[in-house]
Amino acid sequence: MKGKQSHPRLRTSWENKSYDNQIISSSEMDSLVSICEAIFPPVDLHHDDHDQSFINNSIKSFFQSSASNNPIPNEVAGVMKDKGMAEAVILARVILWLLSTRLGTLLLCGSLCFGKEWPFITKFSHLPTHKRENILQNWSTHTFLSPLRLIFFLLKSLCLYFCFSLVDDNAHNVAWEAIDYKPETTTTNNTAVNKDRPLEKGIVETLYETPSSLIRSLTNKSLSVEEDPTHNLYKIKCDVVIVGSGCGGGVAAAILAEAGQKVVVLEKGNYYTADDYSSLEGPSLEELMHQGGMIPTTDGSVMILAGSTVGGGTAVNWSVALNTPDPVLEEWGREYGLGLFRSARYRLAMEFVARRLGVTTGCVKEGFQNQVLRKGCENLGLDVELVPRNSSMAHYCGSCYYGCRSTDKQGTDVTWLVDAVNSGAVIITGCKAQKLLLTENSCRRSKRCVGVVARSINGNICKNLQIEAKVTISSCGSLMTPLLLMSSGLRNKQIGKNLHVHPSQMVWGYFPPEGANIELDGKSYEGGLITSAHRVLQDREAGSMPRALIETPAIGPASWAALCPWESGRDIKRRLLRYSRTANLFVMVRDKGSGKVMSEKRISYSLTNEDRENMTTGLRRALRILIAAGADEIGTYRNDGQRLKCKGKSEEEIEEFIGSVCATNGPMSARLWAVYCTAHQMGSCKMGRTENEGVVDENGESWEADGLFVCDGSVLPSAVGVNPMITIQSTAYCIAKKLAECMKKGQYEN
Structure with missing residues (x-):
């Protein structure tokens, strides 16, 4: 990695990071490995899994990859132990232990564990992958048992996060080529930057x-x-x-x-200085964020990011x-x-x-997601403003949230x-x-x-x-x-x-790189992070605060995978193949609800009805912006994969879909849920x-x-x-x- 040997440097590989996983027994680990495999399993490649005209070897390998391979399950277990709330860890352990037994599997999985031979009940790790997938699908939307929904979200998020954040000694993840992700990790040519440690x-x-x-x-x-x-x-x-x-x-x-x-x-x-930053998602979040960027509220409804x-x-x-x-x-x-x-x-x-x-207002060139936001607003006749930034107007860094390697920010x-x-x-x-x-x-x-x-x-x-x-x-x-x-x-x-946090939820739109969307150039992870914004105005008196603010998020593939709705192993792989051309818009509200800080691992938070109404209004506006910008498909981050293919849909069908979108609660509160995120x-x-x-x-x-x-x-x-x-x-x-x-x-x- 770059940087001087005598000073701290951001890791490119996590091989030197170890966890004491003694808290997870061998039987519990067997269950965890089986869950990881069900979340991200090897699947055969079908003709409709990729919407481009070619299938290369990286895509074939991607579909055959599995999250059951080390070190992914070990990383999941380690994070649960070192960063999880005690109650969540205990609950996860109990569930993993129950799944390692036939009786526990019957209790948590129902009839899906029945077999044709004695003793007629199969423990979780011995079930075929498709049955384990069905069980996790049931957990995700379980009507009565909110702890199962919470543990599903926890394990799904961690598993997928490590699938796309772990890198080898060459600062590479084998999945990145398939999803068209190329982080900028080369050393800058600015020698003044390389030698400078201004503090x-x-x-x-x-x-x-x-x-x-x-x-x-x-x-x-x-x-x-x-x-x-x-x-x-x-x-x-x-x-x-x-x-x-x-x-x-x-x-x-x-x-x-x-x-x-x-x-x-x-x-x-x-x-760290510019020459130390790696632009690698996993190591950067681990080093630069409090608790590695993994701070959930006590009910799992909000994920909090804070610099450290x-x-x-x-x-x-x-x-x-x-x-x-x-x-x-x-x-x-x-x-x-x-x-x-x-x-x-x-x-x-x-x-x-x-x-x-050095705040400037203006932008020489906008990145893909901001182009989408601007085009959609302009096509709808909505105001879209240039966002002041503490950088130059030419700043085009798409990974400043991993540390600015140009010193422009x-x-x-x-x-x-x-x-x-x-x-x-x-x-x-x-x-x-x-x-x-x-x-x-x-x-x-x-x-x-x-x-x-x-x-x-x-x-x-x-x-x-x-x-x-x-x-x-x-x-x-x-x-x-x-x-x-x-x-x-x-x-x-x-x-x-x-405690106020500006709760945010995202919507997404897929823009194929060919056809009518070719004028929207670039990829989701390129360009200035937020250069355009749209305010969803109140219907009330002039001069009041807007109901919501719509901006574009900076989100790497690991964080995106962790937040994505999971419907099946095949579906999550198909989603990730679209990563580089999926534009995300996030809706942020000025919350009237609040929370309480009790300890480093115990933060409570709840929204008011007004917060949820404002969020709903913002989400619906953001979806209309994506449609107006030319998205082929749009969707939310609700756990059931709520989405709509736009091509060929009537205005009535589109309005019916948008009308079905609303701000949800977290996994502990509702069968249909989505997680809020915040960095404020x-x-x-x-x-x-x-x-x-x-x-x-x-x-x-x-x-x-x-x-x-x-x-x-x-x-x-x-x-x-x-x-x-x-x-x-x-x-x-x-x-x-x-x-x-x-x-x-x-x-x-x-």
């Missing part, structure tokens, strides 16, 4: 340190370090410690460092740089009593943030954090905050925060890092900030509540006028502890309704500017 002079990467070298590296960065063997600590002193380097943390670090404060940034992820690397979400997001909508600013100011959002100061912050991120890792390091800030990577240091306080609040204790993910560094500071800022995002506050003993009743988390430590209304005040300071600030998306009082990068950074800018003024006056001296 080098301020980075201390604990993953690659020893106990002795760590002290030396920290002192070389002008930090005061004292070893405390009695308490097993390295004590580090600074003015400001910031936990997290993403949207909020990067901005705060730059402003406070430029104001003359000695700033230390803690980041649990590692530092230097730069946080800005290193892996989709570049959209939309300002906070005026109706939202008015609502936050009027209804929530937060004057900041109605102030000229906030609008000036948005302007400054946009300049620093202006995340905090190449903007605000560079400013911070140039002003003397130090970034300590591979280090996870454990708890805040709180003391009793006789001033405004009952407690005072004097720093944070963190632990390196490097097992060779046994001592914790105790960073003592005048001011502590939690910027670790809406999933982790509430957990840090709760683990430190803070008790504000709003901590962890009010907001509100779990919201601002409020009082401690009863929020976790922090309008300045971002905790109502419970002096010197403790929150500076990330968790402070937003409700959902933004658009991609929130500019909103989070503008809010962080205002908080950090005010804090810098207060520190200059000596307000937070120890």
Whole structure:
């Protein structure tokens, strides 16, 4: 893989990743292997399996491939053990064990396990593939047993994900040629990019340190370090410690460092630059996303993506740089009593943030999916807007969500954090905050925060890092900030509540590469990620927020396979053959519903009826856009494979199909279900006028502890309704500017 040997690099092969699968017994593993084979079995190639005029050897091999082959079942078992909720793991184990017995198979599979010879009941792994397929089909839509639906979704998703994400030592997956997927993995020719690590002079990467070298590296960065063997600590002193380097943390670090404060940034992820990124889906998600991008809510209804690397979400997001909508600013100011959002100061912050991120509006060339969105809207006479991005107008990278290999996307890792390091800030990577240091306080609040204790993910560094500071800022995002506050003993009743996620569902349209669709050039994974958008407007008063926002998703073949409806082994293979010419549109709503963060693996969430109505309206509009763009076939991601071949259909037939489409619940709630996805988390430590209304005040300071600030998306009082990068950074800018003024006056001296 590219990158310098002395620095962290993204893996191209997962052979060096191992799981301890002792939690799965041999009999349970037999059942798991049999399920994987039924989900993705070897099948004979029929003449109608491929709609092109040729069948090559790669397609023949693709149809003969099976998910029962190692390492796929082992990877599925490993992820369940290491990343799954305890209840889900127990449930999966019970089901796998039952399937390893005849009686259990009868209980879970019914008459499909009957045989003609004694003892007349066949255990699951001995059933022919077609019967196992039928059983999984029954599980997917089981009317009464929601746990079977949930386990089906879990195993199906993991199995198909690993089928298309695992790569060999040559960074290749044998299925990619058949599905016409060619990730850009070659080394860039830009030598300036190759040699540049813009944060080098301020980075201390604990993953690659020893106990002795760590002290030396920290002192070389002008930090005061004292070893405390009695308490097993390295004590580090600074003015400001910031936990997290993403949207909020990067901005705060730059402003406070430029104001003359000695700033230390803690980041649990590692530092990667353009030359380290591989554009490979599996390894990239594993390294750059929290829990490898596999964060389901407790009921499996929502899959959450959150960045976990230097730069946080800005290193892996989709570049959209939309300002906070005026109706939202008015609502936050009027209804929530937060004057900041109605102030000229906030609008000036948005302007400054946009300049620093190099935001442009326009696009030299659009990718395939955005061409589809634009063409469909124009043919329907609908407004379609060019999306502002924190990149140049010529930026055509289709894999920026695996890290931008061109350095064109202006995340905090190449903007605000560079400013911070140039002003003397130090970034300590591979280090996870454990708890805040709180003391009793006789001033405004009952407690005072004097720093944070963190632990390196490097097992060779046994001592914790105790960073003592005048001011502590939690910027670790809406999933982790509430957990840090709760683990430190803070008790504000709003901590962890009010989680908003901008729930999204997708629809798809297939556009064959020949015929009338030839003008829509390119492939689904190529081009700028989001360059066009359509707002589904309200029927009510002018100036209100739209009911939904329709954009295009960045989605690799493994993630797509995991989300695709599964009807049979043959069907999923036929779907994947169309991957490169299947355009996806996602519908995002500004949710009134909310969730709660309880632990890293326990996040609850539910939508309101209004959310579902808005989602339904958006899904139906998106399908009409696909039809207007010339799709041969359209469909949703509902588990029963809801779809329609458009050619030859009357207007009445099309309207009947679209009328049948509606927003569904997740697998635990309904027989017909679809999963929501989200990459936006907001509100779990919201601002409020009082401690009863929020976790922090309008300045971002905790109502419970002096010197403790929150500076990330968790402070937003409700959902933004658009991609929130500019909103989070503008809010962080205002908080950090005010804090810098207060520190200059000596307000937070120890």
